[in-house]
Amino acid sequence: MQVFKFGGASINSAKGVQNVAQIIAQHLNKPLVVIVSAMGKMTNAFEDLLAANRENRDTMPIYNYIRDYHLQITYELFPDKSHRIYSELEGVFFMVMNAYKLNDEDYDYQYDQMVGLGEMLSSKILSYYLQQVGISNQWVDVKTCITTDSTFREGKVNWTLSEIHIREIAKKVFATCNCLVTQGFIGGDDKGRMVTLGREGSDYSAAIFAYCLNVENLTIWKDVPGFLNADPRYFKDAQKLDKITYSEAIELAYYGATIIHPKSIKPLQNRRIPLFVKSFNDPTSEGSIITNTASEKPKMPCYIYKPNQVLISIYPKDFSFIAEQNLSYIFFVFAENNMKINLIQNSAVSFTVCADENKQRFENLIAALSNNFKVRYNDRLELITIRHYSEKDIKNVVGDRVVLLEQRNRTTAQLVLQKQG
Ligand code: ASP
Numbered sequence: 198m199q200v201f202k203f204g205g206a207s208i209n210s211a212k213g214v215q216n217v218a219q220i221i222a223q224h225l226n227k228p229l230v231v232i233v234s235a236m237g238k239m240t241n242a243f244e245d246l247l248a249a250n251r252e253n254r255d256t257m258p259i260y261n262y263i264r265d266y267h268l269q270i271t272y273e274l275f276p277d278k279s280h281r282i283y284s285e286l287e288g289v290f291f292m293v294m295n296a297y298k299l300n301d302e303d304y305d306y307q308y309d310q311m312v313g314l315g316e317m318l319s320s321k322i323l324s325y326y327l328q329q330v331g332i333s334n335q336w337v338d339v340k341t342c343i344t345t346d347s348t349f350r351e352g353k354v355n356w357t358l359s360e361i362h363i364r365e366i367a368k369k370v371f372a373t374c375n376c377l378v379t380q381g382f383i384g385g386d387d388k389g390r391m392v393t394l395g396r397e398g399s400d401y402s403a404a405i406f407a408y409c410l411n412v413e414n415l416t417i418w419k420d421v422p423g424f425l426n427a428d429p430r431y432f433k434d435a436q437k438l439d440k441i442t443y444s445e446a447i448e449l450a451y452y453g454a455t456i457i458h459p460k461s462i463k464p465l466q467n468r469r470i471p472l473f474v475k476s477f478n479d480p481t482s483e484g485s486i487i488t489n490t491a492s493e494k495p496k497m498p499c500y501i502y503k504p505n506q507v508l509i510s511i512y513p514k515d516f517s518f519i520a521e522q523n524l525s526y527i528f529f530v531f532a533e534n535n536m537k538i539n540l541i542q543n544s545a546v547s548f549t550v551c552a553d554e555n556k557q558r559f560e561n562l563i564a565a566l567s568n569n570f571k572v573r574y575n576d577r578l579e580l581i582t583i584r585h586y587s588e589k590d591i592k593n594v595v596g597d598r599v600v601l602l603e604q605r606n607r608t609t610a611q612l613v614l615q616k617q618g
Contacts, residue, residue, distance in 0.1 A: 198371075199224065200415045202232045202381060202403035207418055207477040208319055209237030211273035214326055220418065220480045221376065222332055227413075228371040230406050231334075232381045233323055234399040235315025236270065239263060240382075243312040250297050250311075251304070264290060267318050274326050282325040289317045305349035306390075309383075313391040316380035316399075324378040334376035340385025342366055343405055345392045352384045352392035354405060359384075363409040379406075400458035408464035415470060416484075417457060418477040423485030424449075424456055427500035438485055438495050445495060445584075446472075446487045452501045452582040452609070453539075462487070498590045503539065503580040507554040508601055508613055509562075512547045512571045519548045527566070534562045539580055540604060540611055551580055551602065551613050575601060579614045586610040 201221070208214050221231060235243070246259040267286060275282050296311035316339075324336035342363045345352030370377045381399025386392050394401050400417060407415040421429065422437050424446070429435040441449075443466035450459035456474060465472050466489070475484030513523055527548055531538055536558050540551035552559075554576055563572050578601065583590050591610055602613040 198228045198230070198367075198410055198412045200230045200232065200403050200407045200410070200412050202399055202415070202417045203234065203323075203477065204399065204417075204419065205234045205237050205239065205319075206420045208233060208323065211270050213477075214270065214274060214323060216477060217323065217418075218327055218330055218332065220477060221327065222330075223480070225332065225375045228367070228375050229377070230367065230410065230412070231323070231376060231378045232399060232403045232406060233316065233319050233378070234381050236267065236319045236322075239266065239315040239319070240312060240396070242266070243315050244308075246293075247308060247311050251300060251307075256297070260293070263293075267322070271322055274322065275329065280325070282322065285321050285325070286318060289314055289321070292317070303349065309349045309391045309393045313380075313383045313393050316382050320378055320380045327376065327378065332376060333374040334378050335370045335374055337366055337370065337377055337379040339380045339383050339402065340389060340391060342379065343384035343394075343402065345384035345386055345394070347386040347388075347390070347392060350393055351395050352386070354384065354394075356409075359405060360409040363406060367410055395458075395460075397455075397458050398460075400461040404461040404464045407470050408468055411468055412470060414473060415465060416473040416475055418475055418480075419456065420476065420478065421456070421474075422476045422479065422482060424474045424487065426495065426497050428455065428502055431502045432500055436497060438497075438499070439483070440486050440488070441495055442489060443472075443487055448584065448609075449499055449501065452584070452611075453503045453580075454499070454501050495585060498586050499584040500590075500594070501582040501584075503553070503582075504616075505554040506539065506551050506578040506580045506613065507559060507574055507576045508549065508551050508578055509572060509574045510547050510549045511566060512573075514569055514571055516546070518545050519543050524548065526569075530562060530565045534558045534565065536562055540602065540613065542602060542604060549602065551578070575615075577616055579616055581612045581614060583610045583612075584608055 203217050207217055242263050246256055249256045249259055271282060293314055299307040299310055324334055327334045344355040344358040381402040382393055384392050384394060403415055424438045425435040426438055427435040443462050447462045450457050472487040473484050511527060537553045538550050542549045566572055581594050585608060599615045600612055604611045
């Protein structure tokens with residue numbers, strides 16, 4: 198048994214859906230679980246729709262954009278307008294409208310009831326399309342498989358229940374066909390409500406299925422040839438890492454490599470399930486493999502780039518030293534304001550943090566700290582992490598830029614830099 202996960206970029210057009218169907222068709226000699234994300238950038242569009250609705254702005258332009266986007270792809274795939282897919286999609290659009298009414302409810306709850314619907318639309322389109330081209334498959338509502346608590350927007354998985362449900366459902370489906378199609382990003386709580394697993398959570402969904410079914414392997418199909426040593430949008434000459442260990446992949450994802458969701462690796466590592474990262478544009482090429490048997494250390498440096506950083510230095514106003522009490526309060530304020538810390542450094546009288554820049558959260562943070570601390574900051578910075586670095590690699594990355602903070606250990610160097618230009 199295998200699990201395939203297809204992200205939004207693989208199904209952002211009718212051609213994309215057809216390509217995905219071809220890839221699936223070539224792997225049906227054994228049972229296959231297919232997990233899909235929302236099409237293209239539809240999750241962002243749903244977030245925009247929710248914001249407009251919440252702020253009492255006109256929602257129609259965004260709603261129509263989402264609707265037309267899906268219908269346009271559907272028309273190309275199903276020229277027969279009486280095909281059942283159209284009434285199925287109307288059913289989901291009706292759910293979108295219903296989610297409008299949750300304006301007085303908790304934001305995170307409403308978010309999940311609306312934003313999770315992108316995956317409902319994409320998985321239905323894919324499943325019906327597979328059927329149309331003769332690939333027998335069964336669409337499954339993932340709420341009946343992945344059981345979470347009711348932490349909306351960040352559902353915590355109940356592994357015991359999920360394993361029972363996933364196994365039961367897979368057994369039923371695979372008794373009749375070799376392909377199960379379901380949604381990434383979503384789980385369901387004990388009341389059957391949608392609970393999302395966090396942005397980019399479809400990789401995690403795939404890892405949950407892989408773990409619970411103890412499959413042979415999981416493949417994540419991407420628009421890049423595999424796990425690269427750098428993001429090609431920011432670094433030229435990015436190269437593919439053919440094999441890496443789970444531990445290395447976790448480290449890279451932790452420092453911000455966007456190729457895979459950091460939470461996805463651990464479940465795979467626990468059951469030693471190999472993870473392939475392959476290109477949906479070149480499906481027969483080798484891609485990368487992440488396992489335990491790969492050699493320990495990649496043969497090349499790996500670069501992780503994080504733009505939009507702010508470097509904040511915090512000084513106690515009473516000239517006391519930065520000690521445990523101050524630190525625990527500072528961490529508390531960061532956590533309260535959902536500021537994600539990427540790097541810390543302290544001296545006797547100051548504490549410095551590099552964090553993701555978010556204007557609103559940052560202003561709240563400064564307001565909360567300003568009673569007891571003096572706060573200074575530099576914004577619009579970049580954080581570059583280099584794993585397995587050499588002096589030459591650091592020099593090349595820095596060029597003639599100003600380094601505001603640098604931290605190194607034996608394997609990893611982190612540099613906070615002023616932006617180029
Ligand atoms: N569609 C969701 C997102 O864009 C989940 C995913 O694609 O992984 O965050």
